[in-house]
Amino acid sequence: xxVAAKTTEAVTQNTAQSLKLDVRNLSIHYSGIPxxxxxxxxxxxxxxxxxxxxxxxxxxxxxxxxxxxxxFTSNMKVQGDIRFNxxxxxxxxNIYALRSRIGVVFPLPVGLPLTxxxxxxxxxxxxxxxxxxxxxxxxxxxxxxxxxxxxxxxxLDSLGSLLSGGQQQRLTIARALSQEPEVLMLDEFSxxxxxxxxxxxxxxxxxxxxxxxxxxVTNLVQQARRLADRTAFFLEGRCVEIGxxxxxxxxxxxxxxxxDYIEGKFG
Amino acid sequence: MFEISDLNKRNQKKQKLFQILFMLMTLLLIAPVxxxxxxxxxxxxxxxxxxxxxxxPTDGMTAGGIFPALFGTVWLVAVALLVSVPIGVAAxxxxxxxxxxxxxxxxxxxxIINLAGVPSIVHALxxxxxxxxxxxxxxxxxAASLTLAIMTLPVVIVASRESLQAVPKAFREACWNxxxxxxxxxxxxxxxxxxSGILTGVIxxxxxxxxxxxxxxxxxxxxxLPFLPQGVFDQTMALSLHLFVxxxxxxxxxxxxxxxxxxxxIAMVLIMNSISIAFRMYLRGKKKW
Numbered sequence: 001x002x003v004a005a006k007t008t009e010a011v012t013q014n015t016a017q018s019l020k021l022d023v024r025n026l027s028i029h030y031s032g033i034p035x036x037x038x039x040x041x042x043x044x045x046x047x048x049x050x051x052x053x054x055x056x057x058x059x060x061x062x063x064x065x066x067x068x069x070x071x072f073t074s075n076m077k078v079q080g081d082i083r084f085n086x087x088x089x090x091x092x093x094n095i096y097a098l099r100s101r102i103g104v105v106f107p108l109p110v111g112l113p114l115t116x117x118x119x120x121x122x123x124x125x126x127x128x129x130x131x132x133x134x135x136x137x138x139x140x141x142x143x144x145x146x147x148x149x150x151x152x153x154x155x156l157d158s159l160g161s162l163l164s165g166g167q168q169q170r171l172t173i174a175r176a177l178s179q180e181p182e183v184l185m186l187d188e189f190s191x192x193x194x195x196x197x198x199x200x201x202x203x204x205x206x207x208x209x210x211x212x213x214x215x216x217v218t219n220l221v222q223q224a225r226r227l228a229d230r231t232a233f234f235l236e237g238r239c240v241e242i243g244x245x246x247x248x249x250x251x252x253x254x255x256x257x258x259x260d261y262i263e264g265k266f267g
Numbered sequence: 268m269f270e271i272s273d274l275n276k277r278n279q280k281k282q283k284l285f286q287i288l289f290m291l292m293t294l295l296l297i298a299p300v301x302x303x304x305x306x307x308x309x310x311x312x313x314x315x316x317x318x319x320x321x322x323x324p325t326d327g328m329t330a331g332g333i334f335p336a337l338f339g340t341v342w343l344v345a346v347a348l349l350v351s352v353p354i355g356v357a358a359x360x361x362x363x364x365x366x367x368x369x370x371x372x373x374x375x376x377x378x379i380i381n382l383a384g385v386p387s388i389v390h391a392l393x394x395x396x397x398x399x400x401x402x403x404x405x406x407x408x409x410a411a412s413l414t415l416a417i418m419t420l421p422v423v424i425v426a427s428r429e430s431l432q433a434v435p436k437a438f439r440e441a442c443w444n445x446x447x448x449x450x451x452x453x454x455x456x457x458x459x460x461x462x463s464g465i466l467t468g469v470i471x472x473x474x475x476x477x478x479x480x481x482x483x484x485x486x487x488x489x490x491x492l493p494f495l496p497q498g499v500f501d502q503t504m505a506l507s508l509h510l511f512v513x514x515x516x517x518x519x520x521x522x523x524x525x526x527x528x529x530x531x532x533i534a535m536v537l538i539m540n541s542i543s544i545a546f547r548m549y550l551r552g553k554k555k556w
Contacts, residue, residue, distance in 0.1 A: 072440055074368065100446025110441040113460050122455065123445045172441075179445055 018045040019086070020183060020213040021066065026080035028061045030073075035061040039080075039239040041232055043183075048205065048214040050228025050245060052221055054266065057234035059217045060106075063185050066215070067102050068095045084183075100127060103176030107188040109168035111160035112175075116143075116152050119160040119171055123179040138178055145208070146174035147200040165192045173201065177208075184208065185215045190223065202227055221262055225249045233258045307533065311526025319527060328491060328513055329520045333528055335495055339408075339503030340535070343483060344476045346412035346499060347419065352469055354416075355423030359465075362424070363431035364453055383421035387481040390418040394486040409499040411487025418482055419472040426471060430464020431457060463550040470543035474536045480507040490516070506532045 021043040028036040036058035043049045051059050061076075063069075068089060070076040082089050089098050100123070112119050120139045129135060139156070143149040148170040152163070160171050169192040176184060186205075190198040205214060205227055218224050224231050225245060232242040233255075241248070241258045253259045260266060322332030366372040394414030404410040434457050442452040488505040490512055496503040510532060514525040 067444055069440070069444070072436075072443065096446045096448060098446075099444055102444075104444050108437070110437045112438055112441060112456055114456070122442070122447075126445060126447050126451055175441075175445070 019043075020045045020084070021215075022081075022083040022086070023066075024081040024083075026062070026065060026078070026082060028058065028065055028070075028079075029077045030061075031075040034237055036065075036234075037237050039234075041239060041242050043213060043215060045213055046209055046211075047229040048209055048216055048227050050224035050231035051215065051217045051234055052219070052224045052231060052261070053234035053240075054261065055219075056236070058237045059234050060187055062234070063104065063187055063215065063217060066183075066185065067099055067104055071095070100179055101182045103179045103181035103184045105169070105172050105176050105184075105186045105189045107191045109165060109172045109192050111163055111168040111171050113159060113161045115157045116160045116163070116171065117156040120174050120178045123175065127179075142174040142177040143171075145177055145204050146170040147197060147204065148174055166194055166197055169193050170197065170201070181212055183213045183215060185217075187217045188219050190218070190220065198223075221264070233261060235261070304533070307526050307530040311523055311528075311530040314521075314523040314527035315530060320531070323493070324491070327519075328517050329524070333506065333509060333531065335492060336504040336506045336509035336528070337531065338495055339488065340477060340506040342408050342496060342499075342503055343412050343415060343487070343505055344473055346408055347415040347476050348469065348473065350413060351416035351420050351423055351472065355420050355468070356427050356465060358420075359424045359427030359431060360453060360458075363428045364449060364457065379421050379424055382417075383425070385418075387418060387479055390414055391482040391485050393417070394482055399486055404500065406485070406489075406502050407487050407500045408496055408503050409487070411483040411503075411505075412499070414482045414486045415476045415479060418479070419476055422472050422475065423465075423468045426468025427461070427465045430461040430467070433464060434460045463547045466543055466547055466550070470540060473539050473543075477536050477539075478507055478532065480505075480511055484508060506535070 026039045121135045228245045231245045233240045325331035398410035488508045489502040510528045
């Protein structure tokens with residue numbers, strides 16, 4: 001099924017049941033300077049939705065808006081309509097419930113100054129889990145999935161913030177998974193990770209797809225091709241094209257600029 | 268390519284010159300400290316003994332020990348800390364973690380800076396008006412400690428706020444992104460990593476409180492008392508005022524006595540600073556990013 005921006009309306013009607021995120025006319029400004037203009041797209045349940053585009057295209061701003069991170073940045077203004085499971089997240093007051101359902105991973109890893117164990121146990125603790133045995137299971141499973149367990153299982157009590165950059169990024173992923181999120185958002189996660197580990201994490205993402213919806217922002221065009229079911233191309237604050245990944249990468253793009261970016265003519 | 272050119276020579280000469288200059292300034296800085304300590308130990312060291320520390324003054328304060336003053340200073344500092352640390356740290360947490368960046372917050376910050384610049388004698392007179400007279404605490408430990416607490420609040424607030432802000436914002440955002448509330452974030456991530464800095468502020472306050480004389484002169488510290496204070500509503504003697512008294516107000520004091528009192532006062536501050544520095548190093552070793 002091909003979904004272009006113009007026909008989203010009709011498609012929304014048909015697949016309303018499985019829509020995870022429904023974004024309408026989203027515009028983002030920083031101190032009045034536009035970063036994203038009039039983006040309309042939807043993300044379906046249990047798909048990997050790829051977003052590609054050069055720097056300054058508004059990819060990260062888009063993710064920030066989904067998690068209500070505009071509240072952290074006083075000059076960031078968001079206009080438009082974003083629905084999560086059908087609920088308007090800019091009208092809901094319970095942002096904590098929203099954020100705990102969305103796991104985020106940003107390009108620069110943030111190992112909290114807690115032990116490795118506590119880094120991963122933090123989200124479960126916040127949600128009220130106190131039982132040590134239960135936490136142990138969660139910590140092990142999440143670290144395992146983030147391809148970090150084998151490296152840290154003997155030193156869970158050392159500081160997470162002292163791990164290497166690549167390990168911290170996997171710790172960040174493990175922490176996001178410990179939220180048992182409905183949506184996992186990754187923003188160029190592989191910048192801080194070596195290629196071998198990147199491949200391992202990519203395999204994990206393919207598995208996770210059956211449990212959650214994944215929004216993957218990437219500057220590696222081939223990564224989007226390997227993972228994404230559908231891909232959106234962002235350029236200079238606009239969503240140029242949304243399409244089936246396979247179609248985009250086999251030359252069936254609607255816009256010439258998408259074609260050029262995928263082929264590496266600019267970027 | 269590695270032969271030394273004239274430009275290299277000139278640059279290296281200049282670099283040496285500035286290094287020496289900065290080092291001299293540093294040495295100049297510690298010279299007074301060493302001279303003061305040296306003089307005090309030389310002239311007052313002989314009088315220091317267990318008896319000196321733990322007996323009452325006798326013979327119109329020209330002989331005997333300093334126990335009531337030492338005891339009183341500990342009281343004053345303890346009560347002042349008890350009041351100012353919770354208030355100061357709470358205010359710092361509000362200003363650093365909750366307060367929106369608007370004109371109201373900016374005015375509060377400005378007020379704190381100004382409060383730090385108010386001369387201690389003005390604080391003393393405020394203390395008399397507010398605590399001794401208006402709240403009817405009389406001249407008492409309570410009134411004196413409250414005056415000291417207000418005077419040192421800015422130190423605690425500023426030091427605590429700085430150390431809270433030194434915790435990277437990325438840590439907070441990572442927590443918020445998981446759905447943590449502000450308070451959960453503060454308690455689990457921000458505060459544990461700001462404790463060492465907050466402690467520095469508290470210690471600075473202790474040092475300053477120990478030595479202050481003017482704010483306690485009219486509010487709770489007495490020239491001479493034959494008894495130890497029994498509670499916070501009693502007057503007390505204090506080391507700093509005692510030093511002033513034996514140095515200038517009492518005739519016939521042996522020369523070693525005021526030096527001895529000063530030495531005890533400085534030693535108290537130095538010991539507390541050392542303990543806090545050791546404790547901070549211990550905390551730093553445990554927490555790192």
